[in-house]
Amino acid sequence: MGKSYAGTTNWEAAQQPSEHLKTIVPISGSIGVQEMFYRNGSSEARAMGYDAAYQAATTDLTTDDMRVCSDDLVGPLNPWSTYAFAEFGGAEWNDYWDERRHLPDVLENYRGSVYLVWGLQDWNVDPYHAFPTYQLMRDAGINARAIAGQWAHNYPDQPDRHSSLGSGYGGEAYPNMSRMDWAVELYGWFQYYLKDIGEEPEPMVQIQTHDGQWHVEETWPPEDMTWHMGSIGAEWSGDGIVTGLGGSVTLTSQVYEDGLHISGLPTLHLDVSTQACNGGQIFATLYDDTLDLRLGHATMDLRYREGGYDANPVAPLSSYTMLMEFNPLDVIVPAGHTLRIELTEAGEDYLPGPCATNPLGGLSIDGGTIGLPLIDRPVDHGAWFLAPPWWEQQPIPS
CATH class of the missing domain: 2.60.120.260 (Galactose-binding domain-like)
Incomplete structure (x- = not known):
């Protein structure tokens, strides 16, 4: 379980077959490096320096840094060649991207469960990492659940962070986006997968509209879309x-x-x-x-x-x-x-x-x-549900 980089390591663990890995909870964890920085070839600005930044962050004054592998040289160059010369093989002259693509191995090898947690306003690890990944996992025989609210690169139960979102970027869904009950549901998830207590959780997606309403679907996008x-x-x-x-x-x-x-x-x-x-x-x-x-x-x-x-x-x-x-x-x-x-x-x-x-x-x-x-979800449809009104128990952060 983990968020962002720590969420990505969940996917990395699930790439390798292991009967001992029962469940993972990636919270805004990237399914791949190229997927994180590129969308249909459009490059995020941070892609150009991310590898060099990571290398600098892990450098220390020891002889360990004298050991250089080929990826230490290829990594900083790859975003530039992908941006400028993609149609001439600029993204394929090495295996750098493919070696850092996690999802295909997960779908092929993993036999545990996955609880996906994502913000639909996440600009750090965009929600296209979560969907259609959810249904791909279901198709591969992986039991999965997902919760996706209108928060950004945060946990579901961080109203102090959620309150900072602006109009058009999640603000319309606050305070109903904050799910202070999420830990209770996660407790039941761990009880089954880690202790074999209770019944196996059924797959479902809890998703929030841009104006703050929650509905639950068996999959998402819904099958009747x-x-x-x-x-x-x-x-x-x-x-x-x-x-x-x-x-x-x-x-x-x-x-x-x-x-x-x-x-x-x-x-x-x-x-x-x-x-x-x-x-x-x-x-x-x-x-x-x-x-x-x-x-x-x-x-x-x-x-x-x-x-x-x-x-x-x-x-x-x-x-x-x-x-x-x-x-x-x-x-x-x-x-x-x-x-x-x-x-x-x-x-x-x-x-x-x-x-x-x-x-x-x-x-x-x-x-x-x-x-x-x-989709058609009238106001009296059974998919709609009310999230617990946490603001009745504690002040709403401003």
Whole structure:
């Protein structure tokens, strides 16, 4: 059990077959190093120096530091070659990323259980590490549970940290996001897996909407989720050119008269054309347009247009389709509201793409489709539940 780096070591332990490892509780623990710093090829700024920073943090004035392995040399170079030359093998000229990819070995070798804990507003280890990982583990025969609230890189029961979240980044869900009862549930989990006391816990996902409501599902995205597809130029309006020098495009939806419950990973499949540069990048931010409230984001480097971690060449003055996917969202769109997607070259903590500074670069938005994963959970549906009102027992941190 552990959070962040200590959560990642949970996955590392589960990579190796062992009958003695009964359960792990990774709390925002990365499923892989490349997965942590790259999303569809878009690079976080911290990726460029993380390896060198870790080496510096573990250096001391002893002769041990005179022992150098190949990864000590490859590690600091790999993020730069991946960023600049991915389509020419910049991410594949060594095994550095593959050797630090934990999830495939877990799915193949691990026979214990997993209790996933994640913040849907975690910007350190993004929630796409948790979903669809949860269902992949279930498919591999691993009993799993998950709890995912609108907190950031925190534990579920840290209201003093949760209270610092801003609007559009979890603030709407506070104080109901803080789960002071989580330790009680974890106690029952450990009782069974470590002491063989009680009945085996059933798999389930406790997940929170952006405005603070909790519901429980057997899996997530829920099995009864359906796709609502809309085309740019029909249900959605907007076009133009996205550039690294300030050019942006706004897509606006129709009015949703009956409201929506988005529960899953929305898709944004963009038809784009390159300009006079062999690349480009899109950072998409989803808003409730009526409230001007941020809901989530997606990002993609055109070289990774098919998603994942395999890059392909890009030519100037050519057309492509970018198969983008948003981070996991559980969002209520009230009746009568519209949605908006802002398309820019970069955003938040992601670097602009290599073509960003080229004044002749950019991506023309020629069309595409937007997929919203929807569920129907009326107010009297059995999936909704009330979390214990901890604020009746202690002050709410300001």
